[in-house]
Amino acid sequence: MAHYRAVGELPRKRHTQFRDTGGHLYTEELMSSAGFSEESSLLYHRHSPMAILSAEPVETPVHQLHDNHPVLPRHFALHGCPEGGDAVSGRRLLLANDDVRLSYVAGTETSPLFRDARGDQLVYIEAGQATLESVFGRLPVNEGDYVVVPRHTTHRWVPGVGDPARMLIVEASGHVNIPSRYLSTRGQLKEGAPYSERDVRAPAEPLLDDGTDVPVVVVTSGGLTRYVYANHPFDVVGWDGCLYPWAFSIHDFEPIVGLVHQPPPVHQTFAGDGFVVCSFVPRLFDFGPDAIPVPYAHANVDSDEVIFYTGGDFMSRAGSGIGQGSVSLHPSGFVHGPQPGSVERALGLARTDELAVMIDTFRPLRLGAWALEVEDPAYAWTWAPR
Numbered sequence: 499m500a501h502y503r504a505v506g507e508l509p510r511k512r513h514t515q516f517r518d519t520g521g522h523l524y525t526e527e528l529m530s531s532a533g534f535s536e537e538s539s540l541l542y543h544r545h546s547p548m549a550i551l552s553a554e555p556v557e558t559p560v561h562q563l564h565d566n567h568p569v570l571p572r573h574f575a576l577h578g579c580p581e582g583g584d585a586v587s588g589r590r591l592l593l594a595n596d597d598v599r600l601s602y603v604a605g606t607e608t609s610p611l612f613r614d615a616r617g618d619q620l621v622y623i624e625a626g627q628a629t630l631e632s633v634f635g636r637l638p639v640n641e642g643d644y645v646v647v648p649r650h651t652t653h654r655w656v657p658g659v660g661d662p663a664r665m666l667i668v669e670a671s672g673h674v675n676i677p678s679r680y681l682s683t684r685g686q687l688k689e690g691a692p693y694s695e696r697d698v699r700a701p702a703e704p705l706l707d708d709g710t711d712v713p714v715v716v717v718t719s720g721g722l723t724r725y726v727y728a729n730h731p732f733d734v735v736g737w738d739g740c741l742y743p744w745a746f747s748i749h750d751f752e753p754i755v756g757l758v759h760q761p762p763p764v765h766q767t768f769a770g771d772g773f774v775v776c777s778f779v780p781r782l783f784d785f786g787p788d789a790i791p792v793p794y795a796h797a798n799v800d801s802d803e804v805i806f807y808t809g810g811d812f813m814s815r816a817g818s819g820i821g822q823g824s825v826s827l828h829p830s831g832f833v834h835g836p837q838p839g840s841v842e843r844a845l846g847l848a849r850t851d852e853l854a855v856m857i858d859t860f861r862p863l864r865l866g867a868w869a870l871e872v873e874d875p876a877y878a879w880t881w882a883p884r
């Protein structure tokens with residue numbers, strides 16, 4: 499998110515002495531990406547962010563992954579996930595490859611302090627409310643929000659009261675960015691992009707939390723490590739820069755429609771290393787004479803297509819068992835398209851109220867053990883007349 503923000507107290511010049519009212523020198527931390535060459539932020543800590551008292555390995559859950567073999571289109575009913583646990587340790591792995599891991603949780607508890615050193619995390623809030631608390635401050639989020647948590651951000655998830663916070667979590671091995679074609683040469687969201695800077699929310703004030711001997715779980719490619727910090731990491735009195743957690747509501751996505759069916763890239767919302775994320779939101783159907791509003795059968799030969807169905811009526815999937823909380827996987831190697839009768843039912847309709855999140859990966863996805871538990875085995879056969 500290459501848009502500058504400044505929060506809390508800051509010295510007039512970077513890399514200069516900055517003290518509290520008692521004369522104590524704050525510790526300046528530069529959090530930077532791509533080897534000091536891309537986006538960064540400067541954070542001012544009351545205490546040293548390096549002062550760890552202990553470090554111990556944490557037993558890492560073994561995630562068995564299964565090839566999608568025989569290669570099949572699949573349907574997973576994520577609402578088979580029991581409610582409970584927290585949004586970090588309660589995640590259930592659905593699909594994964596070397597670029598991305600997709601998981602789901604219906605969290606009701608506050609998570610431990612956590613930091614992902616492997617890549618950015620993109621969290622989609624299907625239902626409920628939560629607050630992302632981090633070294634950057636508080637970021638309240640609601641149903642329909644995407645939340646980008648940059649790699650290395652120390653954070654925790656606090657669910658709201660009432661219903662569980664249902665989250666689809668995309669753990670990237672790299673960064674999650676705004677598609678470059680939406681950005682001007684100097685980084686502004688362009689006219690014609692389906693969202694603008696006004697739609698972006700970020701922490702607005704420091705979150706100061708006291709405490710000593712504070713555990714933080716860090717995940718790297720080697721597994722989980724639990725540090726104990728001498729002081730609470732949420733001791734940042736101010737920060738500024740272009741690297742921070744941010745949220746964007748799918749309900750603020752401005753759909754692009756056309757005379758005839760528009761391909762999924764018009765719905766693109768984020769770009770990752772090895773994947774893209776698209777938002778299908780309520781919109782007018784294609785309005786040309788004789789236009790067919792639902793997609794054609796298609797083979798997207800370089801992608802595995804994952805769609806999370808998160809609201810409205812899924813016209814093209816009628817009769818397939820797909821509903822709220824479903825995920826479909828249409829892998830490379832399989833031609834997919836609307837279920838039988840969907841085209842005829844859609845003809846003449848003016849609009850759709852569907853809400854869905856699509857994640858297209860550029861390398862095949864493997865199935866987590868939990869995916870097999872919540873799979874609907876009938877889905878692959880719903881296109882055939884018998």
Ligand SMILES: [Fe+2]
Nearest residue numbers: 796803828834
């Ligand atoms: Fe597709």
